[in-house]
Amino acid sequence: MDGGLGTPGRRIRLTTIPLVSQPGGLNTRPVIKRPSAGSIGLALVPFVGMCFSVPLWDRVTPRVLGLPFNLFWIVAWLALTPALMGIVYRIEKKR
8 A cells, every 4th residue: 555645666755955045054144135226216106106196186087997087096006016016126136
């Protein structure tokens, strides 16, 4: 009886994967870099666009894609934020 671990007579080889793979061993601390100014600026764009631009989009009259303008503005930022964060990620990954 094989115990349900594959075909009978075939051995399963287990390998271990180190949880921390840093140069210098397990007791070293990871290096944390400060984000670049461009990354911080791009990350602040959605925050400023949503919070400090209320007087610009606080109206209902123009409709965009069938939505009132204020709802369209919020939905647009919900779509733009991940795109900007993806750009920030790529900038920081290169560093």
